[in-house]
Every structure is written in structure tokens, then in C-alpha cells.
Amino acid sequence: MGSLGQEIAELWGEHLGREVGVEDDFFTIGGNSLSGIKIIEQVTEQYGVTLSVRDFYLAQTPARVAELIEQGRTGA
Amino acid sequence: MRLTPGPARDVDLTGVDLFDLDLYGSGDPHPLWDVMRARAPLFHQVLPDGREFWSVTRYEDVRRVLSDHREFTSERGTVPTHLGTDDPAAGVLMTSTDPPRHTEVRRPLGSKLTARAVRVWEERIRATVVRFLEPALDGAVFDLAEQALLLPALVTGPLLGIPEKDWEELVRLTAMVTAPSDPHFLLGSEAATLAISHHELLTYVRDWARTHRAAGQEDESLLHHLTSVRPGGEPLSDEEIALDGYSILLGANVTTPHTVSGTVEALMERPEQYAKAAADPTLVPNLVEEGLRWTSAACNFMRYAVDEVEIAGGTVPAGGAVVAWIGSGNRDASVFPDPHTFDITRDGAKRHGAFGFGPHFCIGAPLARMTLRVFFEELLARFESLEPAGEPQHLRSYFIAGLTHLPLTGKKRRTTP
Ligand code: HEM
Numbered sequence: 001m002g003s004l005g006q007e008i009a010e011l012w013g014e015h016l017g018r019e020v021g022v023e024d025d026f027f028t029i030g031g032n033s034l035s036g037i038k039i040i041e042q043v044t045e046q047y048g049v050t051l052s053v054r055d056f057y058l059a060q061t062p063a064r065v066a067e068l069i070e071q072g073r074t075g076a
Numbered sequence: 077m078r079l080t081p082g083p084a085r086d087v088d089l090t091g092v093d094l095f096d097l098d099l100y101g102s103g104d105p106h107p108l109w110d111v112m113r114a115r116a117p118l119f120h121q122v123l124p125d126g127r128e129f130w131s132v133t134r135y136e137d138v139r140r141v142l143s144d145h146r147e148f149t150s151e152r153g154t155v156p157t158h159l160g161t162d163d164p165a166a167g168v169l170m171t172s173t174d175p176p177r178h179t180e181v182r183r184p185l186g187s188k189l190t191a192r193a194v195r196v197w198e199e200r201i202r203a204t205v206v207r208f209l210e211p212a213l214d215g216a217v218f219d220l221a222e223q224a225l226l227l228p229a230l231v232t233g234p235l236l237g238i239p240e241k242d243w244e245e246l247v248r249l250t251a252m253v254t255a256p257s258d259p260h261f262l263l264g265s266e267a268a269t270l271a272i273s274h275h276e277l278l279t280y281v282r283d284w285a286r287t288h289r290a291a292g293q294e295d296e297s298l299l300h301h302l303t304s305v306r307p308g309g310e311p312l313s314d315e316e317i318a319l320d321g322y323s324i325l326l327g328a329n330v331t332t333p334h335t336v337s338g339t340v341e342a343l344m345e346r347p348e349q350y351a352k353a354a355a356d357p358t359l360v361p362n363l364v365e366e367g368l369r370w371t372s373a374a375c376n377f378m379r380y381a382v383d384e385v386e387i388a389g390g391t392v393p394a395g396g397a398v399v400a401w402i403g404s405g406n407r408d409a410s411v412f413p414d415p416h417t418f419d420i421t422r423d424g425a426k427r428h429g430a431f432g433f434g435p436h437f438c439i440g441a442p443l444a445r446m447t448l449r450v451f452f453e454e455l456l457a458r459f460e461s462l463e464p465a466g467e468p469q470h471l472r473s474y475f476i477a478g479l480t481h482l483p484l485t486g487k488k489r490r491t492t493p
Contacts, residue, residue, distance in 0.1 A: 027265070027267040027268070031271075033270075033275040033278060034164045037275060037282075053275050053276055054272055057263075057264070057272050057275070058264045
């Protein structure tokens with residue numbers, strides 16, 4: 001779990017052009033729908049999990065998005 | 077907000093909050109703007125969270141701020157709701173791009189929305205309007221403001237190429253964008269609500285374009301046009317198409333209904349003006365212009381000062397946010413004598429800034445004008461008179477001046493002329 005959160009934080013970092021920690025808030029660090037669209041697409045490609053748009057923006061931190069991916073994997 | 081202001085008040089401007097939602101939901105901002113134009117044409121305000129902005133309220137200043145992109149840029153965002161957060165779509169989204177690139181971004185859509193290009197839609201729009209008005213003909217209470225929210229979907233849907241079944245959801249998403257903190261819409265935080273609605277609108281259009289391309293379909297729709305044009309030799313990217321579609325959906329959905337409702341409200345308050353227009357349908361185009369001026373549904377747009385700039389007798393520092401109050405400029409007595417008089421025969425009503433000024437002048441204006449003209453032609457032809465059937469209710473928004481409820485009953489003409 002810890003490492004998946006770290007991977008997601010890195011993925012966000014690439015799109016937002018800055019260092020991102022696992023507990024950082026998406027909107028506070030400059031996230032928006034344009035970066036969100038790209039991030040969700042990439043998560044689908046890399047992890048085979050399609051995140052719900054609402055869940056993604058309401059999760060708001062890499063750690064919680066990692067949990068969603070875990071749930072998506074076990075649920076699938 | 078009240079479009080017919082109450083009695084003139086002597087207002088003390090210290091501490092006035094132009095972003096106070098109550099001012100628009102249940103209040104009366106016009107007397108306030110009257111005083112600002114006279115005494116504080118450049119009005120500085122700091123919000124409780126520290127964000128600050130400067131307001132201009134006179135016609136000439138509104139025009140200058142909206143049209144001079146060298147002094148006032150659109151690239152950091154133009155909607156006051158996003159004050160202080162730079163627009164991530166700068167340089168791609170038409171509204172958030174300055175010339176010269178703006179000219180390129182705007183061209184593919186512009187060619188399809190000229191007065192000449194939209195004329196082919198007139199009879200289809202007329203049929204839609206006739207169907208829209210039908211339920212009011214039997215004399216039952218008709219909530220025009222509520223019903224009108226669907227009008228742009230009915231009109232713009234076929235033009236864009238969007239199937240009818242998707243419209244309800246798209247209308248809900250555009251409403252969410254304009255009022256993210258409204259308890260009807262709020263999901264988590266305001267930022268999350270905005271991101272979710274933006275995201276879903278953008279991916280809707282993007283997926284439409286992808287499916288459409290994959291199927292190799294061809295049709296007359298605006299979205300098809302965007303998938304096939306090659307400005308500068310390159311096709312538009314999915315993201316560019318999504319943002320163009322988003323602009324159209326938003327531009328059309330959130331303004332036209334309020335212009336319809338606000339103008340009808342003004343006519344109900346002044347039956348003699350209604351009768352005058354009904355007696356002489358050649359007055360309808362000017363009635364539409366006066367209705368646009370009167371309602372000014374897009375109440376304001378924002379720019380950021382590029383450098384320190386002198387305006388309206390004061391100074392805005394470099395990078396300062398400037399809100400141009402269109403609703404106020406359109407009641408400037410130096411351009412519109414007796415500005416708070418609604419007069420369908422007003423000379424020069426068309427000088428209003430309801431569609432903005434300069435390079436960003438509303439790309440949908442020809443379509444909006446035609447829709448409104450057809451709407452009022454059909455309304456006047458079908459109803460002898462209209463009566464209020466309850467209290468109108470106003471949108472709690474400092475950005476969009478609008479009505480949420482306008483219950484009325486119509487008296488049908490015995491013979492339809
Ligand atoms: C009564 C109805 C309408 C009103 C009052 C209105 C008002 C405005 C205003 C004031 C602007 C200027 C924004 C700025 O300066 O930053 C604008 C731009 C725009 N409008 Fe409208 N609008 C209306 C209808 C429409 C319709 C029907 C469409 C779509 C077909 C539309 C699409 C747009 C777009 C895409 C822009 C951006 C243009 C640019 O940045 O170059 N609008 N509108």
C-alpha cells in the first residue's frame with residue numbers, strides 16, 4: 001500500500017510538475033480537471049483499474065487514490 | 077437580482093461586498109452600481125480570505141477592460157468565481173487565450189456560427205420554440221424560468237450533434253459549473269464539485285469526438301466540423317475539441333435562458349410594451365436588444381492587468397484582477413438615457429455590452445439573437461397577454477444574473493396571426 005501511494009504521488013508529480021507527497025491535497029498543489037483527466041487515463045493504462053471520476057476527486061490524496069486502486073483490483 | 081431597481085438609495089460604499097450572494101439572490105445591486113459609476117468608478121475590494129479585485133462599472137471602462145488584451149489579459153482566467161486561481165486551459169481554451177493565438181483557436185468555430193451560417197437553423201429553431209410554448213397555451217401555470225433552462229439544449233443540441241438523451245445530464249453539469257457551492261450540486265468541496273463537472277463535460281465531448289471519428293461518420297454538426305478541420309495543416313487534438321465543445325455548452329446553456337426569462341418579466345411588468353410589440357412585429361429585433369441590455373445575463377467578466385494601469389481615475393497594480401461589470405455598464409446613463417427604463421423602441425439599444433466587446437465578443441451572438449427573435453415572434457403571436465402567477469426567484473450568483481422561477485399564465489390569442 002505504501003509503495004502504491006508513492007507511485008501515485010510520482011504520477012501526479014509528473015503531471016503537476018512538482019514534488020508530491022502521499023498526503024498532499026490534489027487541489028492545494030495545483031491539480032485540476034485537465035490534469036485529472038490525464039491522471040485517470042494513465043491509471044487505467046498502468047493499473048487496469050478505471051477510477052470513477054467522482055471517487056477520484058473526492059479522494060483528493062495519492063494515499064486515498066491508492067486505496068481506490070486496491071479496492072478496484074480486489075473488486076475486479 | 078432585481079432588474080427593475082427599487083427606489084434610488086444613497087449608499088455608503090465603505091464595506092460593500094460585490095460578491096455577496098444575497099445581493100443577487102434577494103437584493104438589488106443596481107442602486108449600488110449607480111453610486112459606484114458616479115462616485116467610485118474604480119472600486120477596490122478585499123475578500124475575507126485576502127483575495128482582492130478592482131471593479132469597473134462605467135460603460136467605457138467595461139469596454140476597455142474587455143477589449144484591450146494588451147492591457148488586460150484573459151490568459152489567467154476570465155470568470156470571477158475562479159479569482160486567484162490561474163486558468164489551466166490558458167492558450168487552448170478560446171476564452172482564456174489572448175490574440176494572436178486566440179484568433180487561430182476561434183476561427184474553426186467562428187465560421188460555423190456567423191449570422192449567415194446559423195440562418196439554415198432558423199426554421200428548426202422555430203419548430204422547437206413552438207413546441208416549447210405549447211404547454212403554456214392551455215392557461216395552466218407555466219414556470220418559464222425553470223422550463224427555459226432546457227431551451228438551449230433543444231436549440232443547440234441538434235446544431236452541435238448531441239443526442240437528446242444526453243442533454244439533461246449536460247444541462248445539470250453546466251449548472252454545476254456556474255453554481256458549484258449551491259447545495260443542490262455540492263460534492264465534497266467547491267473545488268471538487270468544479271473539477272468533477274469540468275471533467276465530465278470535457279470527457280463527454282472528447283468521447284463523442286473519438287466515437288464519431290472511429291465510426292467515420294459525416295454530418296452537418298458543429299462537432300463534426302471540429303473533428304474535420306485542419307487549422308494550420310493539423311487536425312485539432314481531442315483536448316482542443318473537448319474545450320471548444322465545453323465553451324459552447326457553457327456559453328449557450330447558462331445565458332440564453334435568463335435572457336428569455338428576464339425579458340419576459342420586464343414585459344409582464346409593462347403590458348403596454350407587450351401590446352406595442354405584438355401590434356408591430358418589426359419591433360422584435362429591437363425588443364431583443366433591449367432585453368439583452370436589460371438582463372445582461374453575463375453580469376461580468378474578469379481580466380488581469382498586465383502592467384500597472386491607470387483606469388477610471390485610479391490605478392490597478394500589475395497583476396491585479398479587474399472585474400468588468402457588464403450589468404452596470406449597460407445601465408450607464410451617458411450611453412443609455414433613462415437607463416432603468418425598459419423601452420423596446422430605445423434608440424441605440426444595440427450598443428449594449430451584453431455579449432462583451434472586442435476579440436472575445438460572444439461567438440454565439442448571432443445564434444442567440446436569432447433564437448431570441450424567433451422566441452419573441454412566436455410568443456407574441458400566440459399570447460394576447462401574460463400574467464405573473466407567483467413570486468419570481470433569482471439566481472444566487474454574482475456572475476450570472478438570472479431567474480430560477482418565473483411562474484406565469486398566458487392568455488391565448490383567439491386567432492393566431
Ligand atoms: C443571451 C445569450 C448570451 C450572452 C448574454 C452571452 C454573453 C457572452 C459574453 C459577455 C462573452 C464575452 C466573454 C469575455 O469577454 O471574456 C461571451 C463569449 C462567448 N460566448 Fe456567449 N453569450 C450568449 C450566448 C452564447 C451562445 C448561444 C453560445 C454558443 C453557441 C455562446 C458561446 C460563447 C463562447 C464560446 C464565448 C467565448 C468567445 C471568445 O472567447 O472568443 N454564447 N458570451
